[in-house]
Amino acid sequence: MSVQKLVNEKGLRIDGRRLDEIRPIKMEVGLLANADGSAYVEQGRNKVLVAVYGPREAHPKYVGLHDRAVIRCRYHMAPFSTEERKSPAPSRREVEISKVVREALEPAIFSEQYPRSMIDIFIEVLQSDGGSRCVSITAASLALADAGIPLRDLVAACAVGKIDGNLAVDLSDIEDKLGDADMPVAIIPALNRISLLQMDGLFTEEEFVKALDLARNACMKIYEIQKQTLRQKYLQEKEEDNEKG
Amino acid sequence: MSITSEAEPLSKIKSKQIVKLLNSGERLDGRSLLDYRDIQIETGVIDKAEGSAIVSLGNTKVLVGVKVELGEPYPDLPDQGALTVNAEFVPLAYRYFEPGPPDENSIELARVVDRGIREAKTIEMDKLVLISGRLVYVVFVDVYILNHDGNLIDASGLAAIAALLNTKLPKYEVKENGEAKKTSEYDSLPIKDCPIPVTVAKINDKILVDPTLEEENIATAKLTITTTKDGKICAIQKSGIGTFTFKEVLEAQKLAKEKARDIRKRFFKEWCLGE
Numbered sequence: 001m002s003v004q005k006l007v008n009e010k011g012l013r014i015d016g017r018r019l020d021e022i023r024p025i026k027m028e029v030g031l032l033a034n035a036d037g038s039a040y041v042e043q044g045r046n047k048v049l050v051a052v053y054g055p056r057e058a059h060p061k062y063v064g065l066h067d068r069a070v071i072r073c074r075y076h077m078a079p080f081s082t083e084e085r086k087s088p089a090p091s092r093r094e095v096e097i098s099k100v101v102r103e104a105l106e107p108a109i110f111s112e113q114y115p116r117s118m119i120d121i122f123i124e125v126l127q128s129d130g131g132s133r134c135v136s137i138t139a140a141s142l143a144l145a146d147a148g149i150p151l152r153d154l155v156a157a158c159a160v161g162k163i164d165g166n167l168a169v170d171l172s173d174i175e176d177k178l179g180d181a182d183m184p185v186a187i188i189p190a191l192n193r194i195s196l197l198q199m200d201g202l203f204t205e206e207e208f209v210k211a212l213d214l215a216r217n218a219c220m221k222i223y224e225i226q227k228q229t230l231r232q233k234y235l236q237e238k239e240e241d242n243e244k245g
Numbered sequence: 246m247s248i249t250s251e252a253e254p255l256s257k258i259k260s261k262q263i264v265k266l267l268n269s270g271e272r273l274d275g276r277s278l279l280d281y282r283d284i285q286i287e288t289g290v291i292d293k294a295e296g297s298a299i300v301s302l303g304n305t306k307v308l309v310g311v312k313v314e315l316g317e318p319y320p321d322l323p324d325q326g327a328l329t330v331n332a333e334f335v336p337l338a339y340r341y342f343e344p345g346p347p348d349e350n351s352i353e354l355a356r357v358v359d360r361g362i363r364e365a366k367t368i369e370m371d372k373l374v375l376i377s378g379r380l381v382y383v384v385f386v387d388v389y390i391l392n393h394d395g396n397l398i399d400a401s402g403l404a405a406i407a408a409l410l411n412t413k414l415p416k417y418e419v420k421e422n423g424e425a426k427k428t429s430e431y432d433s434l435p436i437k438d439c440p441i442p443v444t445v446a447k448i449n450d451k452i453l454v455d456p457t458l459e460e461e462n463i464a465t466a467k468l469t470i471t472t473t474k475d476g477k478i479c480a481i482q483k484s485g486i487g488t489f490t491f492k493e494v495l496e497a498q499k500l501a502k503e504k505a506r507d508i509r510k511r512f513f514k515e516w517c518l519g520e
Binding site: 065193 | 247248347352365477479480484487491499
């Protein structure tokens, strides 16, 4: 169906990447003064900003649970984040993604330490370029860590798809649209567990097994950058303290 | 906004019993871990709908009605018919279902069923065009939950494909000026695949097929894998606040493929390849 070639003779993609190469990533934490924790991640042309508020008292009170914190998560795309303006009202897609993102993050959070409380995760996709739910998970787990919320580990996410018959990691928007499959995966590295798994398109069993492996490798690369980002932030703070003190 | 929800409370003695049985490979209703409950499918239950089916999965009951109408194609797909899937968790189906706009669970269910049908290229969309770019058939698949006893996705996906296979396509006469007039004749909806979703639940470290509501309430996560007639995977959805190991996911994929083939063999024989 696709007229445009997504992979050339040299095995390179439209943006010059190899099949197993993720897009350039930039991460930053603690950039929003009001939030308890925040993070900003750019991956390719994706730009995602996340703020975490909490743990705070559950509001309204009846949503609170007696044995753990409730997690509230909103994935939202800015109206100007897409080619054509997106209505700011939540779409069915955003409702579903808010749910799966929450369910990808929740197993990493020690929510049992905060009964009757609420932890809010607000995700704003400022610009989307394919794979924005994965970037959102990567960024949200950084924001949770930045808020000082106890975590089993960070959560790293990346999609694997199929373009021109080849498995490829971290699909861009155009590759997703013209490609034959897309499978977002989130991993909690310390537990070696999968906390998000979705797929649409067509995979044979063999491709699925291989795709899962590619996803794990891509997530581990992202995980290293996440850890480095957090470490840097605290080293920086320590230096500032030393200068003052 | 999505918020952690609490499952229906289940007495400790019962959840302990479920776990204890699972450890010896049994379940409350006498099934093994990898058995489906009894499946019943009845088609053509609503005359006024172009297609319909009612599926029972044990005590879970789902009705799907298909309406076919004319409408505009999606701007980026001028030569394709359109498909929309919607799910209603009607209050008569379960104590905790409330009337009102679809919540995240019904939206998720509809989108997972939609993905299975769409990605398997089940409906030959290019055959549903009356005037290119202007007038196409729109297939509305409406999922109606009638009784909730767990595993709504599998019941809904099964009912959806059974209803689509049962759907007739009203014939239209298209006049010179682009007006379309409905005739009294029908074709059948052009279908070329038979996607079947299979859901597994995880309770502690046990993987079980076709969870009941009680089992879902103590499960930490579920994984739905939809496969096509030739055993390819066309949709996956993990849900719930638990996790899966890589091994469990691979095991679930094999199970899904095998169980879907069994179901196809029993109910959709003509879609069973190589048997």
